[in-house]
Amino acid sequence: MILGIDVGSTTCKYVLVDDRGNILDKAYERHNTKTAEKVYEFLKKLEENFGFKPGRDRVYFTGSGATLIAPLVGGKFVQEVVAVSTAVEKLHPDVRFVSEIGGEDMKAIFFKEVDGKRVKQVFMQNACAGGTGTFIEKTARKLGIPQEKLGSMGYKGYNLHKVSAKCGIFAEADVNTLQKAGVPPEEIMASLFEAVVYQNLSQLTKGNTPMWKVLLLGGPNLFFKGLREAWRVHLQRIWKEKGLRDCTDQEMEELVVVPENSLYYASLGCVFYAMEEEGGVYEGLDRLRWWIEEGQYQEKLKEGKRGLVSSEEELREFLKEYEGQYKKIVPKKVKRIAIGCDFGSTTAKAVCVSEEGEPVFSCYQISKGNPIEDAKSIFRQIREFFGDDVEVIGLGLTGYGKDLLKDVLGADCAVVETVAHATGAMHFFKDADCICDVGGVDVKILILRNGSVVDFRLNSQCSSGNGAFLQGVAERFNIPLEDIAKLAFSAKAIPNFTMGCGVFLQSDIVNQQRKGWKAEEILAGLCAVLPLNVWIYAGNINNLAQVGKKFVLQGGTHKNLAVVKAQRDFIKSKVPEAQVFVHPYPGEAGALGVALLALETKGKSQFRGFDAVENLTYRATTSQETVCRWCPMNCQRTFIDVFVGEGEGRPWSKVPLERGWLRLIVGNACPKGLVEDESELKILQQELRRVQDEFPNIAQIARKTAFKPKRASQKVH
Structure with missing residues (x-):
């Protein structure tokens, strides 16, 4: 017998x-x-069920994970x-092009006749997982x-939006933007299928x-109908534009095929x-068994480094110190509350405090991509707990959705994060020197002196070091969020990861x-490299000792004790005398x-009330009429129109708005995208100039003054 085993990035096939x-x-x-354990399981099953025999039968390996395993069982690598x-x-023999899309790589193979030879x-x-099945x-x-x-x-019949497939990080940012703009999931997935095929045809070929004839191989091409439609x-x-062939849809079904056994x-x-x-x-399972039980750990220690903890005692001491710092907001009914809402990139959260500032209730909602729906869900939960008799004495908003929702909800304040x-x-650490907040898609470092923020660092342009990156890797391995820390602490050896760009880290x-x-x-390993990405790469802070001695860690990522x-x-390796605390309610x-x-x-x-929020009527429009034309970027904006019962409307707009409706504009890349006509643009520009005059850029003024050429006072001979 002959056995062919493909050890891929996410699956094993034989x-x-x-x-x-x-x-x-x-x-x-x-x-x-x-991978080694799965191959061992396959071989043991084949020995028992089919009599696959050492010394007689043969085994050949291929795939990204096969080079280490093949020699252990006498196999040959292809x-x-x-x-x-x-x-x-x-x-x-009649196929001239093959596209194989795997879990984490893509291949394009052209077959041509040259001098009578094929x-x-x-x-x-294979450098980035963007555009792959994962x-x-x-x-x-x-x-x-x-x-x-x-x-x-499917792919056909849907409005398509720009999604990058060249880079997984950029693609994720594009998907986040579309989701926040309220674009339906069907359109986002169709756009992603479009991006994957476009990436193959424009870059990979x-x-x-x-x-x-074209052959489509690999799990994604087989399993995803929309991807096959996009290919065809x-x-x-392309064939029609280049004058090669004008095919009907039925002919394309015959010319672009997914064969039987395409996975194999x-x-x-x-x-x-x-x-x-x-x-x-085939030499049997003995050496592979040794590798699984002992060999790979010895090899990993040479190549990587020891785990996050060196002993059970060290882990117990750490958990004893830090597990008690976390608290839960215990729900408590009071008559008067102030509400704080954080409409973030991945979740919407709310905390209610009593008149004395005591947290009495909290709730959250995984972002549905539409700020109105997120707000409805949050306030519905608050109302269900406190009842209709509760008095709201203040409403504050922060996060990405604060400006969009301030007028809709009637907020009393909307402040930057x-x-x-x-x-x-x-509120808990009045003498803190530094606050490090690691959120879903950003990292914030606030440096304080005497209770005031004197400097801050914000990184929201790269996923490296943030919670969403860590969560995404865990999901790829089918590991629940709550199990990440436990599993990370169990690792006796960890790989060395390079600090920096999320694309390279991927x-x-x-x-x-x-x-x-x-x-x-x-x-x-990702937990171990996260501080480097947070402090040095994202924060650009190379001397932690200058920051201070009392550090506070917060943000949902710091719910993970391994982080x-x-x-x-x-921090203690840089500042031995440092005190490191976790916020009681980090998320x-x-x-x-x-x-x-x-x-x-x-x-x-100014809060409009629970009834008004629950009964908010809205509609979302994404079309050619909503595209921003103020610059060549042509941002594909979405108009979210909300009925609040007041306002003159916008009868002059390309997307007319009736009286009583309020318009929210999302999907814009700059402030100009928030306006629709020239009169509004003039008002916006006047406001920007006013802010510039009120808060002048001193560094820019100094640069212009220092390098301004002086007029000669006398003629030079």
Whole structure:
């Protein structure tokens, strides 16, 4: 018998054939980063069920995770492009282009006739997971799309939006923007299918035109209907534009195909390759078993470093010190409350405080992508707990949605996140020197002196070091958020990750995974590198001793004790006498801070009331009429129109608005995108000039003055 095993980035596949080439068995399973264990499980099953025998039968390996495993069982390694090409040439001699999209890589193979010989040209992308199956599934989870529905979601007939597939980080930012703008999940997924195919055709093919017949391989091409539709639509258009062929939709079905066993072409290629040469005699499971139980740990210690904790005693001491710092807001009914809402990038949170400033209730909502719906859900939860008799004496907003919702909800104050988080921290730590807030998609570092913020660092442009990145990696490994710390502490050895750009870090994860590092070890390594990304890369603070001695950690990411352990060890390595505390309510610190600020507002609250919020009527419009034309960027904005019963409306707009309605504009890249006509633009520009005059840029004035040429007082001879 001959066995072909494909150890991929996310799955393992095998095909077992007899000496006549008949397929006896095949399997396709996720390995969850335990590649050696999955291969051991496969081989043991084949020994027991099919009599796969050491010394007689042969095994050939391919795939990104196979190079370490193959020698342990006597197997031979075949480069994956060679394996796929061999299978295609044997089974489909008429195919001229192959696209294989895997869990974390993509391949494009061209077959051409040169001097009567069939030659191939290969292009591969494996440095970033953007545009691969893992990223598509991650986006679907973010949008709340179940796995069974994802496969049947289409591409044709939907409005398409710009989504980058060249970079997974940029693509995630684009998806976040579309989600916040209220774009339906079906349109976002169709746009993602469009981006993946566009990335293949514009970048991966290096200017070559795919010719028929086209073969689509790999899990994403097989499982996602919308991806197959996008391939056929794009290739149909390309062939017609270049005058090569004008095909009907039915013809495209025959020219662009997903073959039977498309998941197993790399495994089949191993089998075909083995049939033409000798070697790869199976040696049994002994060495692979040793590797799993002992060998890989010894090797990892040489290559990586020890885990986050060196002993059970160290872990117990750490947990004893820090587990008690976390508190839960115990719900308590009072007659009068101030409400603080933090409408963040991934969640909306609210904290209610009593007249004395005591937190008495909290709630949150995973962002649905529409700030109105998020607000409705939050205030519904508050109303259900306190009842209709409660008096709201103040409402404060912070976060990305504060400006959009201030007039809609009737907020008494809307403050920037730095002020809200500083207030929330100093309520408990009045003498803090530094507040480090690590949120879903940003990092904030506030430096204080005598209770005032004297400097701050904000990074919201890169996912490196933030909570969403860590969460995304955990989800990729099917690990619940609450289990990250426990698993990270269990890792005896962890890989070395490079500080810096999230794109490079993503590539680093893929490479470490191929070397055999397991999910818990990778997560522990990410926790260990997070302080470097927070303080040095994002914060640009190389001398922590100058910051101070009392540090407060907050933000939802610091609910993860493995992150706290890494942060504390890093800070103390730079400032041995430092005191490192965790905010009692790390995830709600911003909402708590703005609730306390709302409590200080004087007079009757402007809050419109629970009934008004619950009954908010709105509509969202994304079309050619909403595109911003003030600059060449042409941002695809969304108009969210809310009925509040007051206002003159906008009958002159390209998207007319009736009286009593209020318009929110989202999806804009700059302040100009918030206005629709020239009169509004003039008012906006006047306001910007007023702010510039009131708060002049001293550094710019000094630069202009210092380098301003002086007029000569006399003629120079």
